[in-house]
Amino acid sequence: MVEIVAQAVINGLLIGGIYALVSIGVTLIFGVVKIVNFAQGEFVMIGMYITFFLATQFGLDPLVSLFVCMPVLFVLGVLIQHFLIRRVLGLNDLPQIFLTFALSLLIVNIALMLLTANYRTVHTAYSDEAFHLGGLYVPVAKLIAFGVAMLLSALLWAFLRTTDLGKAMRAASQNREVAQLMGINPNRVFAVALGIALALAGAAGSLLMPFYPAYPMVGQVFVLMAFVAVVLGTLGNVVGALIASLLMGIAESLGIQFVGADSGLIVVFLLLLVTLAVRPSGLAGGHTR
């Protein structure tokens, strides 16, 4: 029994690292640009397909594709900020919610047209490898994904703490007007925030590919997880989103283990709804009615 629980916790923690990459992106955009990006999961999907094609066409290892995916998605993020999101800033909820929602629908359905709904997988040398720790089983591909996810999260944290641009982003998220008065160019800061958030989603895509199939709707799972994590971890809070993501990975995994294979999402959503009912401001206080 203890072993089953421990195994479920390990599985959940490892996938939680991937959720963290997506959630941190969502919370970064929300914190800095004050927009909820409904399309964040679709950038994971784009990252997965890029990784898939690099692997099948050029034999590139998914871990190497990371260095292609992240810059490509960074540029895509800057473009999306410049051509789409910039135009709805300062408007009311409707355009702010439904612009990225429309973008999400658009990307999914273009992918459906061009790539069909078929599952695509990449098999690497380490896809089936695993460490055995006592009776516990630690898949190598997931461990690598988790390690890289934590490394990227730490790098982002250091970037936000120590660099001028990072400090400018934190300042813009705390008070946009004052930041602007201090000479921070909001458009540049917003573009970098979008770029980083999408690059993280792209990284999640590459890291997933050795053990997770790509298909056009794959982003939905991750974006819903990310939304829950971002609410639980207090909106706009990077460390909160990280911790909440890991906890949710574990909650989902325990749900799958003890309630049933398709119950992971129920457990996570119930967690969200219960949290909203008892602590509407999230685990650390924040933006509510």
Next chain:
Amino acid sequence: MPISRRGLLVGAVIAVMAVLPLAVKSSFALDIFIRILLFAFIGTAWNLLGGYAKQFSLGHSAFFGLGAYTSTLMQIDLGISPWIGMLAGGVAAMLASLPIGWICFRLRGPYFTIATIATAQVLMLIFLKLRDFAWGAEGTTIPNLGNAPLMMQFDGKVPYYYVVLVLLLVALAITAWIGHSRIGYYLLALGEDQDAAEAVGIDVPRVKRDIYMISAFLTAMAGTFYVQYIYFIDPNTAFNFSISIEAALVSIVGGVGTLLGPLIGTVLLETTSALLQSWLGNLAGVQVTVYSLILMAVILWRPTGIMGYLAELRARRR
């Protein structure tokens, strides 16, 4: 005399819709008309909450599904007519909207939207699990009784057309009435600025709760109608996310917070979708790709939708 002219226009539109099945005999075309009226009805229900109160739900499939399951369970397990089941489903959805609203209204803006998505997904997942009580993932066909108007089953599509037309007219009448009543002004105020509305003494949580209940009731009626029309129910049909999306989409494209916006939006989107289908066949993804491009164009260039554009044209002509 703007009021009587408007009344005339509404009368003419209703008259055209009432005689349409006499002129159009093709079952394919009737099916499209029924879809248009159905989604106009759902969109009109959504518009009460999303358009007037500016609470953008993407979880209305929860109520659609509850309506569909309530009437189907009553019909199959107890032999009760779906006409009664439709009202029971409405009541069930209305009751469900109380706890759902209690939780979701704690969040504002986009996070309200996300919470509504989550509740609808939870309901779908629960119905997927309910194998003994509600057929689980396989769903069930609804017994075909032939021409049984008392059981909401008809020969041919024309009677279905009139049923959903009446539903739509009822929803439009409710919307028109609310638009001119005290609650309508409360909704407008809280849609503009919740804090300001609260500051002038409007009981914002209560107004939101009431309009959510009405919106949920109507959406559930659509669910009952739909499963009676297609004779089949499963969680993926009844709680499909695309229902929530289309409810919002038709209202936004037509113009949120306007009486006829959802109807006009549905006519545009469903006609486009039907044309695309006749040109390209059932190519996966085409329909929603076009929908999302239209939605994006509306948001970027005409956030007030078609109705807002028409109002602008009229103002320019004066």
